[in-house]
Amino acid sequence: MSTIAVARQRAMSILRDERFLRALGQAVFAIAVVLFVAWCLSNYRDRGSTFSFGFLREEASFDLAEGMAFSPVDPYWKAFLVGLLNTLKVAVVGIILATILGTVTGVARLSRNWLISNIAGVYIEIIRNTPVLVQLFFLYFAVILKLPSLKDRIVLPGPIFISIRGINLTWPRPTESFAYWLPFLIGAVIVAVGIYAWRVLLERRTRRPTSRLPWTFIALAVPLVGWFLVPGNPLYPNRPAVEGLRVVGGTTLSPEFLAILIGLVIYTAAFIAEVVRAGIMAVPRGQTEAARAQGFSEMQILQLIVLPQAIRIIIPPLISQYLNLTNNSSLAIAIGFLDLYAVSSTMLFQSGRVVEVFLMIMAAYLSMSLTISLIMNVVNRRLALVEQ
Amino acid sequence: MKTRSWTIVSLLVLGALLAACAAPAPPAEEAPPPPVAAARFQTILDRGKIICGINQELPYFGYLNPAGEFEGFDVDFCKAIAAAVFGDANAVEYVPLTGETRLPALQTGEIDVLLRNTTWTLTRDSVNEVDWAAINFYDGQGMMVPVDTGWATIEEMGGATVCCTTGTTTEMNLADAFRSRNLDYTPLLFEKTQDTATAYEEGRCDGHTSDKSQLAALRSAMEHPEEHIILDVTMSKEPLGPVTAHGDNKWNDAVRWVTWGMIQAEESGVSSANVNEALGSDDPTIKRLLGVEGEMGASLGIPNDFMVDVLEQVGNYGEVYERWLGPAGLNIPRGPNELWTNGGLLYAMAFR
Numbered sequence: 071m072s073t074i075a076v077a078r079q080r081a082m083s084i085l086r087d088e089r090f091l092r093a094l095g096q097a098v099f100a101i102a103v104v105l106f107v108a109w110c111l112s113n114y115r116d117r118g119s120t121f122s123f124g125f126l127r128e129e130a131s132f133d134l135a136e137g138m139a140f141s142p143v144d145p146y147w148k149a150f151l152v153g154l155l156n157t158l159k160v161a162v163v164g165i166i167l168a169t170i171l172g173t174v175t176g177v178a179r180l181s182r183n184w185l186i187s188n189i190a191g192v193y194i195e196i197i198r199n200t201p202v203l204v205q206l207f208f209l210y211f212a213v214i215l216k217l218p219s220l221k222d223r224i225v226l227p228g229p230i231f232i233s234i235r236g237i238n239l240t241w242p243r244p245t246e247s248f249a250y251w252l253p254f255l256i257g258a259v260i261v262a263v264g265i266y267a268w269r270v271l272l273e274r275r276t277r278r279p280t281s282r283l284p285w286t287f288i289a290l291a292v293p294l295v296g297w298f299l300v301p302g303n304p305l306y307p308n309r310p311a312v313e314g315l316r317v318v319g320g321t322t323l324s325p326e327f328l329a330i331l332i333g334l335v336i337y338t339a340a341f342i343a344e345v346v347r348a349g350i351m352a353v354p355r356g357q358t359e360a361a362r363a364q365g366f367s368e369m370q371i372l373q374l375i376v377l378p379q380a381i382r383i384i385i386p387p388l389i390s391q392y393l394n395l396t397n398n399s400s401l402a403i404a405i406g407f408l409d410l411y412a413v414s415s416t417m418l419f420q421s422g423r424v425v426e427v428f429l430m431i432m433a434a435y436l437s438m439s440l441t442i443s444l445i446m447n448v449v450n451r452r453l454a455l456v457e458q
Numbered sequence: 459m460k461t462r463s464w465t466i467v468s469l470l471v472l473g474a475l476l477a478a479c480a481a482p483a484p485p486a487e488e489a490p491p492p493p494v495a496a497a498r499f500q501t502i503l504d505r506g507k508i509i510c511g512i513n514q515e516l517p518y519f520g521y522l523n524p525a526g527e528f529e530g531f532d533v534d535f536c537k538a539i540a541a542a543v544f545g546d547a548n549a550v551e552y553v554p555l556t557g558e559t560r561l562p563a564l565q566t567g568e569i570d571v572l573l574r575n576t577t578w579t580l581t582r583d584s585v586n587e588v589d590w591a592a593i594n595f596y597d598g599q600g601m602m603v604p605v606d607t608g609w610a611t612i613e614e615m616g617g618a619t620v621c622c623t624t625g626t627t628t629e630m631n632l633a634d635a636f637r638s639r640n641l642d643y644t645p646l647l648f649e650k651t652q653d654t655a656t657a658y659e660e661g662r663c664d665g666h667t668s669d670k671s672q673l674a675a676l677r678s679a680m681e682h683p684e685e686h687i688i689l690d691v692t693m694s695k696e697p698l699g700p701v702t703a704h705g706d707n708k709w710n711d712a713v714r715w716v717t718w719g720m721i722q723a724e725e726s727g728v729s730s731a732n733v734n735e736a737l738g739s740d741d742p743t744i745k746r747l748l749g750v751e752g753e754m755g756a757s758l759g760i761p762n763d764f765m766v767d768v769l770e771q772v773g774n775y776g777e778v779y780e781r782w783l784g785p786a787g788l789n790i791p792r793g794p795n796e797l798w799t800n801g802g803l804l805y806a807m808a809f810r
Contacts, residue, residue, distance in 0.1 A: 090464045097469070131630045135619075135644045142633040211653075215660040234661055235619070315617050315664055316644075325662065326646075403624075406648045406657065416624055416647070 114425070125421045126150075132416055136324060136408040146417055153413030154434055160330055160409060161396045161438065167335045168395060169388075172342025177372065179347050190343065197340035203401055205337055210329040210405040217325070220312060231310055231317060234325065238310035241321040251304035254296025262289035326407035330399065338395045345391065349384035350376055381453055389446045393439045400435075410434055498706035499759060502570055507549040510536035511569035514554035515652065517675045518788040519575055528552045531782040532573040535594055535700060535717065538772040539571065542716045542755075542764035547771040557626060557651075561586050564703050571713055572701040575669065577627065591713035593699040594775075596794040596803050598692035599631050600670035602677060605687045607664065612691050616641040621654045621663040623647070631694040632667050651676070669696050674788045712758050718806035719765045722747055723774035725797050725806065730777060733769040746809050754809065775804065 084090050114121055126147040134140040137152040137159075178190040197205070215234060218224065223233035231238040269282040297304065310320030353376050361371045400411035411431060418427045502508055512533055513520030519530045537547035553569050564572045565587060575597070576582075578590045601620070603609050612635060622628045624647040636643045646663050648654040655676045658666035666673065670688060677683045700717060702710045723729065726744050728736040736744055745751040749763035756762050772778065783790045796802025 084464070087464075093464055131633060133629075133633045133636075133643075133645050135646060142637055211656060211660075215657065215662055219661050313617075316619070403649050404653070406646050406653070408647065412624070412647065416629070419624070419626075420630065 121425065123426055125423050125426070128421070130417070131420065134408055134413065136327065146421065149413050149417060150410070150430065150434075153408060153410040156408055156413075157396075157399050157402075157410040157434075158438070160327070160334065160399045160402070160407075161442075164331055164334050164338070164395050164399070165392050165442075167331070168338040168342055168391070171335060171339035172391075173346050175339060175343035176346030176350070179343060180350060194340045194343050197337055198344075202333070202337045202398055203404060206329060206333040206401055206405055209333045210325070214325045214329050220315070220317070223312075229309060231312075235317065235322075236325050237323040237328065238317045238320045239323070240307045240309045242305040243308040245302060245304060245306050247300050247302045248304040250300045251293070251296050254293045254300075257296075258289045258292040261292055262286045265289060324407075326402070326405055329405050330402045330407045330409070334395050334398055337398070338391055341391050341394070342388065345384055345387045346380070348387075349380035349382075352383045353379045382450070385446060385450045385453070389443055392442050392446065396438055396442060397435060498567075498570065498703070499709040499712070502543070502709065503759075506544065507551055508536070508540050508543065508571065509551045509553060509569045510539075511553045511555045511560060511563055511572040511574055512536065513574045516575065516672060517678055518782045519671065519675060520554075520573070522554070528554075531595070531778060532575060534772055534778045534781070535573050535720075536571070538720060538768045538778075539700075539713055539716050541767040541771045542719075543712065543760050545761065545767045547767075557623075561588060561701075564588055564701060567703065570702070570709070575671065575698045576701055577669075577696045577698060579627065587704040588701050589704055589710050590697075591700045591702055591710050592717035593697045593803075594717055595671065595698040597669045597671050597696040597698055599628060599667060599694040599696055600673055601689045601691060601693070602658070602666045602668075602673045602686055603664060603689060605685050610689065612636070612689070612693075613639055613641070615643065615665060617643065618664040619644040619646055619662070620665040620667055621646045621648065621658045622667045623651050623654045624649055627694065627696075628668055635693040655680075667693070669698075671698075671783075671788070671790060674790050678788060708759055712760055715754075715758055716764065716768060719747060719809070720768060720772075720775040720778070721797070721804050722806040722809050723765060723769055724776040724804075725799060728769060728774060730769050730773045733766060737766070743809055752810070 111121065127145050129143050130140075130146050130149045131142050132149075133142050134149060134152050137156045140148065140152050175190045175193065178186050179194065181187045181190075217232065217234040220231075220233045220235050223231045225231060228240045230240070265286045265288060266282055269280055269285055273280045273282070308319050308321075310317045310322075312318075357375055357379070358371055361375050366374070399409055402409040403412040403415060406412075414427050414431045418424055421427070510533075512528060512530075514522040514528065516530070520528065520532045521530050523529050533552070536550050536552070540549040541547040543549075553563065555563055555569075555572075555574055560572055560574050560576060561582065563569050571591075572588075573594075575595070577597075578593065582588055583590070601612065601615075603615070609615055615636075620632060620643055622632055622645060629645060629647060632643075632645060646657065648657060651668070651672070654666060654668075657663060659680055666676075668676070670692070673688050677686050677688065680686065700713050702713060722743070726736075726741065726747065728744060728747065733748070737748055737750060739745065742751065746754055747765050749755050749761075749765065753762065755764045758764075761767070773781070779792065779795065781787060792802060794803045796804060798805040
């Protein structure tokens with residue numbers, strides 16, 4: 071062939087080369103993204119605004135009622151941190167409680183007892199089919215705000231106060247001798263790990279199933295002994311007492327925190343219940359029947375045969391529900407709880423830095439969600455291996 | 459070999475484009491006035507009615523009454539501007555707005571003038587690119603507490619829980635007020651004014667802080683208004699007035715001088731009751747005010763006798779105040795909202 075023809079053929083063959091086309095597609099897309107970002111930044115420049123995070127060091131000038139100690143002279147980044155910790159508080163406690171409630175409800179829905187199964191059914195259907203914001207408003211304004219005033223508070227033994235200002239609990243607080251007791255606590259953890267390791271090795275050696283977890287509780291003897299050896303008491307009960315307008319002492323669960331926590335737990339648990347029910351129903355019927363034939367009790371069937379197999383199916387949708395709970399916690403702004411979004415939106419108004427603050431909000435929620443997914447996926451993989 | 463060379467080529471192209479984007483932008487020139495406001499006045503005149511941004515949830519200031527009409531102190535000023543420009547107080551289209559949407563609506567040209575109890579602050583003047591035409595109400599931030607707490611000043615409120623609405627200057631002023639008095643307090647923030655009011659009424663917090671006029675209006679809507687008292691304390695300056703967008707001075711001038719005209723009318727003693735007699739007055743100020751002499755109105759681009767229409771159809775400042783905020787209405791003492799001749803802050807510039 072002539073050189074021109076050869077060159078043309080080579081050129082054509084490049085265009086037909088899949089690898090080239092793929093690389094070209096990537097390059098075009100990357101260029102488009104870069105151009106878009108550059109255009110956004112140039113818009114920003116043209117309006118005279120600057121893109122900078124320096125404002126984070128400025129004084130906040132607002133106060134935060136919820137979360138760790140904060141004063142108006144603290145910088146914006148500290149406010150953001152307080153909001154983040156509040157959201158994490160709601161997310162972590164919410165996930166744990168929602169899982170427990172959801173699992174119980176899901177199993178109850180499958181019960182052969184008509185009453186239990188239908189109560190669970192009604193709960194699930196009502197909660198799933200109403201908007202979560204409406205549920206939160208209802209819970210806060212129609213339920214929690216109707217609690218008695220501080221003067222007429224409900225007093226439970228403890229003392230525990232329940233009023234419109236929240237739930238005040240007696241809380242253990244460290245005294246001076248706590249420092250002497252701390253080594254015993256650390257020692258207890260080490261002893262517990264040691265006992266667990268010993269039981270695992272014992273299981274491997276004798277090749278017989280040996281109980282591991284119950285034996286680790288022996289480690290509790292260490293801090294117990296330490297309590298008596300240490301002079302005085304390392305912890306004392308800090309009791310709440312009403313002083314004028316507010317309660318001093320103990321620990322307070324604010325009404326806003328209770329509303330968002332209970333509201334989200336109830337809402338997410340309804341979805342988790344259905345996920346659990348699906349997982350349990352996915353375990354082949356034959357397993358349950360064979361187990362019954364063997365004489366297992368219902369509780370044993372659930373614990374030893376059904377749930378371990380169901381969990382593999384339950385976990386992926388469960389991750390979605392956990393992420394839903396975490397992201398729904400941003401609705402807290404509607405009922406006055408100072409979560410990440412509420413604090414950030416105040417920061418946004420006061421500082422005027424819309425783009426920067428929103429980037430921070432998105433980064434925070436993204437990291438929280440990715441962390442939860444990561445942890446749950448590790449759990450998922452571990453359980454899958456155990457099945458082998 | 460082929461894949462690698464093409465990867466290198468595409469990366470080089472990418473790098474070249476990145477370098478082009480990173481090149482310094484041309485120096486920022488003086489931005490031309492936003493096209494929205496430049497021809498605003500002419501647009502309004504052509505349209506035949508003004509578009510007024512108002513509040514619809516604040517009784518006595520901007521409120522949608524059960525008959526389906528908008529009424530209130532601020533709404534009356536909308537009517538006055540319409541009467542001045544078009545001779546008809548009903549040549550208005552009302553747009554209800556919330557706290558967050560009010561300024562963007564003005565900036566984008568959705569409304570011509572904003573009369574929604576908006577405080578004149580430096581940041582809004584500069585960053586938000588809006589201009590106040592005048593001040594029609596000198597307000598201040600106040601605190602509402604239940605009567606049976608027995609409090610009369612903020613000093614007695616140590617340890618209190620105070621409700622306020624987020625997204626406003628209220629929470630910053632609250633922090634300043636308590637900090638400067640070295641008092642402990644717990645702020646409770648809600649997104650909407652109505653939620654804050656509900657939480658306060660239920661007893662969730664010991665106090666509710668907001669502009670005093672807002673507190674008075676919200677209290678009037680409570681189940682037992684007599685059980686709540688607004689403290690005689692002012693925590694900040696909140697000058698409220700009509701706002702227009704940057705760029706059209708002519709429109710801003712018109713709105714400004716209608717407002718000042720109403721104040722001047724009260725100062726000169728001209729009201730809706732005696733406007734006809736006042737037309738025959740010898741007082742040069744009244745003559746210029748009512749358009750008998752001079753070209754005041756015409757120079758603003760509106761009919762020369764605009765104040766006659768305003769007074770006949772709406773009234774002077776005092777009448778509007780009495781109608782909504784006097785004993786028949788919200789019953790707020792005039793305080794700083796008195797004429798300067800009576801010791802207040804209302805001072806219309808020279809009408810000549």
